Each structure stands twice: as structure tokens, then as C-alpha cells.
Amino acid sequence: MTDAAEGGLAQYKRPLRYVMGVTYALVGVLHFLSPKPFEYIVPPQLPAPKALVYLSGAAEIALGVGVLFERTRHRAAVGIMLLLAAVFPANIYMAVGDLELPGAPDWADSDALLYARLPLQAVLVLWAYWYTDADE
Numbered sequence: 001m002t003d004a005a006e007g008g009l010a011q012y013k014r015p016l017r018y019v020m021g022v023t024y025a026l027v028g029v030l031h032f033l034s035p036k037p038f039e040y041i042v043p044p045q046l047p048a049p050k051a052l053v054y055l056s057g058a059a060e061i062a063l064g065v066g067v068l069f070e071r072t073r074h075r076a077a078v079g080i081m082l083l084l085a086a087v088f089p090a091n092i093y094m095a096v097g098d099l100e101l102p103g104a105p106d107w108a109d110s111d112a113l114l115y116a117r118l119p120l121q122a123v124l125v126l127w128a129y130w131y132t133d134a135d136e
Helices: 003-033 035-040 049-066 070-096 111-129
Strands: none
Touching: 003 035, 003 049, 003 070, 003 111, 035 049, 049 070, 070 111
16 A cells, blocks of 8 residues: 555554454464364365365464564465455355354344455455555
8 A cells, every 4th residue: 555545544554463463363273273163164165174274274373473573474464365365265155155154143144244244355455465565
């Protein structure tokens, strides 16, 4: 993002990086502590759902931690963008697959919420892209 485009957001860039890193790391840990909900949303065309869940969880932990440090920030941010692209089919599957997520509250299964997640992925990609530059 350019300085003009960032406007008042520039002052939040560093704290939001910590929010991003910690959030990805925590969600990655959840992949190991409670893999079933994540397995449930892996599209059936993909092999070995549990392995994919563990792989994506490990990636989220590594990338979340990586984005916190200047030395690895750029590569981790690019990795987050690639990870978001890789898991996008699961978001599509959730939205169009008419899934009822086990243990989820009724509001979490609403079509509106599931479809709202799709453009949210673009916001998350842009957020990660913000950390691919050398400025901080």
C-alpha cells in the first residue's frame, strides 16, 4: 500500500502485525487440539483430510510466528497469502456445500455468514500483503 492509501492506518501497522501473527499461530494450534471441525471442511476431492489439517496448522503456526520478526516478515507474509489461497477451496466448500458444522452454533451455519467469508479472504490477503514491504 502507498503512504497515501494507508492514511491513518500506518500508525496501526505494527500492532496489527502482532494481532495477525498471534491469531494465525493460535488458529494453527487449534488445528492440532481440535482437528475434526477443520477436517470436516476439507473438500472431499482432496486426499488425507487429517494430514492436510495438520499441515495447514503447522504452516499457520510457522507463518504467524514468522510475520512477527523483521528477518522473516516478508517471506511469512507471502506465505500467509499463499496459504489463504490454498485453503480457499475449503471456504467455497463450506459456502456451497450446505454443510452443518458439528458443534457450531446455529448462527455460524448461516448462508450469509458462510458466503461473507469468501470476500473476507481477500481482506486477509491484503492485510498480509501490507507486510511484504520493507517499511515498518
